[in-house]
Amino acid sequence: MPDVNSTSPAPVFGEGQYDAIIIGAGFAGLYQLHCLRNRLGLKARVLEAADGIGGTWYWNRYPGARCDSESHSYCYSFSDELIRDWEWSERYPEHPEIRRYLDFVADRFDLKRDIQLGTRVAGASFDAATSRWTVTTEAGETFSAQFLITAVGCLSSANVPKIPGLEDFRGDWYHTGEWPHEGVDFAGKRVGQIGTGSTGIQAAPVIASQAAHLTVFQRTPNYSVPAHNAPLTQAFKDQVKSGYADIRRTMHATTNGHPFTIDDRSVFDVSPEERTEIYEKAWAKGGLQFRANFRDITTSLEANATAAEFIKDKIRAIVKDPETAAKLADIDHPYAAKRPPIDSFYFETFNRENVELADIRADPIERITQTGIRLQSGKEYPLDILVFATGFDAMTGPFLRMDIRGRDGLTLGEAWEAGPRTYLGLNVKGFPNLFTITGPGSPSVLCNMPVPIEQHAEWIAGCIAHMRKNDIATIEATEEATEAWAAEVNRAAEATLLPQASSSWYLGANVPGKPRVFMPYAGGMAKYRGICDEVAAEGYKGFELGKVAAHA
Ligand code: N01
Numbered sequence: 001m002p003d004v005n006s007t008s009p010a011p012v013f014g015e016g017q018y019d020a021i022i023i024g025a026g027f028a029g030l031y032q033l034h035c036l037r038n039r040l041g042l043k044a045r046v047l048e049a050a051d052g053i054g055g056t057w058y059w060n061r062y063p064g065a066r067c068d069s070e071s072h073s074y075c076y077s078f079s080d081e082l083i084r085d086w087e088w089s090e091r092y093p094e095h096p097e098i099r100r101y102l103d104f105v106a107d108r109f110d111l112k113r114d115i116q117l118g119t120r121v122a123g124a125s126f127d128a129a130t131s132r133w134t135v136t137t138e139a140g141e142t143f144s145a146q147f148l149i150t151a152v153g154c155l156s157s158a159n160v161p162k163i164p165g166l167e168d169f170r171g172d173w174y175h176t177g178e179w180p181h182e183g184v185d186f187a188g189k190r191v192g193q194i195g196t197g198s199t200g201i202q203a204a205p206v207i208a209s210q211a212a213h214l215t216v217f218q219r220t221p222n223y224s225v226p227a228h229n230a231p232l233t234q235a236f237k238d239q240v241k242s243g244y245a246d247i248r249r250t251m252h253a254t255t256n257g258h259p260f261t262i263d264d265r266s267v268f269d270v271s272p273e274e275r276t277e278i279y280e281k282a283w284a285k286g287g288l289q290f291r292a293n294f295r296d297i298t299t300s301l302e303a304n305a306t307a308a309e310f311i312k313d314k315i316r317a318i319v320k321d322p323e324t325a326a327k328l329a330d331i332d333h334p335y336a337a338k339r340p341p342i343d344s345f346y347f348e349t350f351n352r353e354n355v356e357l358a359d360i361r362a363d364p365i366e367r368i369t370q371t372g373i374r375l376q377s378g379k380e381y382p383l384d385i386l387v388f389a390t391g392f393d394a395m396t397g398p399f400l401r402m403d404i405r406g407r408d409g410l411t412l413g414e415a416w417e418a419g420p421r422t423y424l425g426l427n428v429k430g431f432p433n434l435f436t437i438t439g440p441g442s443p444s445v446l447c448n449m450p451v452p453i454e455q456h457a458e459w460i461a462g463c464i465a466h467m468r469k470n471d472i473a474t475i476e477a478t479e480e481a482t483e484a485w486a487a488e489v490n491r492a493a494e495a496t497l498l499p500q501a502s503s504s505w506y507l508g509a510n511v512p513g514k515p516r517v518f519m520p521y522a523g524g525m526a527k528y529r530g531i532c533d534e535v536a537a538e539g540y541k542g543f544e545l546g547k548v549a550a551h552a
Contacts, residue, residue, distance in 0.1 A: 020044040020147040020464070021124075021135045023402075025115050026055015028151035028437040028453045030102060031076060034109045035461035042464070046111075046151075047137065049120035053106055056153050057098045060199075061183075062176035062389070063206035066094040066229070068198060068288060068342050069448040072240045073259040075101065077248045078454055082108065087237060091287075092229045092342075123403030124148055126432060131473045131546065133433065146473075147464060149435045150399065154445045157397030159390050159511055161194075165368035173386040176203060184385065186211040192373055192381055194365075195389030196222050198341040203389055205349045213354045215381050217373065219361050220503050221331045223311045227342040228286030255524035257443075257451030262292040267303035269294075279310045291336040298336055298496050308335040318347040325350075327359045337501035339445070394505040395440045395519045396420050406431035419508070419517030423477030423485050423542055424532060426456065432476040432546065435460045440519040441489050445506070446498075447525050455525070459532050463540065474546035481542030492523035 020036050022029045025048035036042040050058045067074045071088035085108075086101060093101070106112050124135040126148075133148040158177040160166075166173065174184060176199045191211040193204055196218045208214045240247065247259045254261055267275060282290045296303035312329040319325035328347060349355050363375045372383035393400075396416060404412040410430045415421065422428050425442025426435055437456045438444035444452050467475060493499050498506060499518050508514035521528055535541050 016141070016143045018043050018045050018143060018145040020149055021133065021143050021145040022046045022149045022151050023121050023135075024048060024055055024151035024153060024156075025050070025053040025117070026057070026151060026153055027076075027102070027450055028153070028457060029055065029115075030106055030109075030111055031078070031454060032149055032151055032437065032457040032460065033111050033114055035457050036464065037114060038109060040461055040465055040468075044114060045143065045145075046115040047119045047121050047135070047143070048115060048117050051118050052099070053112075053115060053117075054099045054102050055151075056156060057095050057102070059156065059158075059177050059179065061095055061179040061181060062174075062199065062203050062387075063184075063186075063210070064202035064204075064344070065176075065179075065199075066090075066092045066202065067098060068092065068227070069450075070259065070287065071097075071232070072236075072247065073251055073257075073448055074098070074450060076105065076450060076454060077244075077251065078458075080244070083244045084241060088232060090229055090231055092227055121402055123405070125405040125409070126407060126434070128407055128432075131433065147433045147435065149437065149460060150439070151437045152398035154395045154398070154438055155392040157393040157401055158388075159393050159397075160388050161390050162512075163194075163365055163368050168370050169368050169386060170370045171372075171384045171386060173388065175388040175390070176200075177392060186385065188212050189384040190372075190382060191215070191385045191387060192217060192383040193387040193389055194360075195391065196220065197389065197391055198339055199391070200389035201341040201343045201346045203387065204355075205343070205345045207387065208349045208352055208355045211354065211385075213356070214349075215356045215358050215373075215383070216350075217358045217360045217365065218327065219364075220333075221328055222338065222341060223308070223331060223335050224341040224343040224346050225283065225288075225290040225311065226286040227344050228284075229344055251448065251451050252529065253526050255446075255526065256288075257447035257449075257525045258288060258292075259448075260289050260292055263294055265294055266296050267294045267300070267306050268296075275306060276310070279307065283310075283314065287342055288340060291340055298498075301334060301497065301500075304334040304336075304497055311335060315347050319350050321350070324357050327357055333501035333504075334497040337497045337499075338504045338506070391505055391510055393511050393514070394508070395445070396508070396514075397511070399436070399439075404431070404434070406434070417515075419515035420519060421482055421486055423481045424528075424535065425521060426459070426532075427475065427477045427543070429477045429479055429482045432474040435463075441485060441521055443521045443523070443525045443528050446520045446522055451525055452528075455529055455532070459536065462536060466536070466540070467545070470545075472545045472547055475540060475543050476546070478542055478544055484542075488523065489521050490518065492521055493518040496522050498522055 019042035022032050025046050029046045036044040071093040120138045122136050122138045124133050135143040158175045189211050190213045192215045194217045201224050297307050315329040316325045363377045366374045366376045373381045407430050420440035422441040425439040503509050507516050
């Protein structure tokens, strides 16, 4: 790991002049600011569209929104003091608790004075003559910086599908990723929820418990494993604090950055009876750990089928109406080929009198009417409230809604016309000094997010420290390294079952017209960290380093 503590003399600045502009004040933006300002002594500013910090957790306040990673791992691990001084209350933290945590971190490291809220970045352009970025906001402010760092999140551009008739709907409608802060009163209402991904699976049980009636419109049935959320015991909290060094080591050594390891056995190393027993235990324990029961669940279709069938049997056993159970269990992709949801009584929700499942794969939505949803068969669902749990224009959406222009006016949209191309998910050829935290081509969404975020922010800080120390003005991925990385991203994906879920947002398949490219790096976080360290150790191999005067 390069030395993030080395600094070089800070240049003199005018108003709006910075060493680094960071876009976004979620987990990534906060830590990047800490690394650059508090450790390197750079002049850095975070621009954040929202009126508060929190990133994804600022916007996702839908009913049931809580993290699927366990709280003791869904946090920063860089500071022993933070680990000592913060206490999580539940196994999976609910959205307000995560915001309180991030607020605590921002105060602890005195970050807020360099975070400008209510400031949506409209665009940024690179000037080759000065080697600087000019960043413009929607309000017309401009900033100049040597480095532009995006901390925009992977799932922050809400996807509201263009279903005909939405503009006619006389009820209220909401997207889960832009949920009103004051909440939504479902009492006495007929609610329609479109979408059964991780979000929909979290939201449906809570909405059902509050509304007069809930119809879940399901296009692609999904697996889910119980979360078994519960308050944390004092003994567990103490154990986490005293054993955090080991927990951190595990998170850094595993594929997905979670605090548990993947069992080294194959599904077929054990007898069918023993396998069922293992699955039963994992089901009773709950959580994302289910896919870590055997090493080949995520790589072999035959092995995967044993886990898939186990979960389908559970669905059929939980859901009392056989027709509804059959629709819920009619899953067309391998388990965990899409991001595996975990739930609190999702399948049980369909046993409630006030809940109905509409199979819109068999009978698609024709249109939204003034009073509800009409299916192609002519069947009508009268609704007062419509909830879109329809996901995000993932990974590239948050970038492409800004007008980012690199060398010679090349837009990021043009550079990514056939799908995102990056080197290590960290930089794009043609866009010098642009760093993309958890960008496409990095492990990001396949991991417990704080782990790749910390690794990226530290790597970027190390890179900038190296540049300052060696009087390097620009860094830019080479075409050769970009090509080789694209091949590695494809190779890593093909070694897993991930590309086999054809409707997955990992492939961009959820947004009509989006290029079908497997976006995250599936080679595992530990391997990826090693590659990034090696790139740095070898003088930023694969990057072109430019030695022109940098400071304006
Ligand atoms: O979105 P999704 P999400 N008509 O894209 C359906 C993270 N997350 O918000 O599969 C009808 O997974 C779509 O159907 P189909 C996590 O990484 C994390 O649930 O396209 N239906 C699908 O059922 C997750 O993976 C936490 O056929 C339409 C659903 O909407 C990611 O966010 C919690 C449709 C979208 O599912 C996204 O999850 C929650 C249409 N036109 C989420 N368009 C944590 O705990 C879409 N759908 C950290």
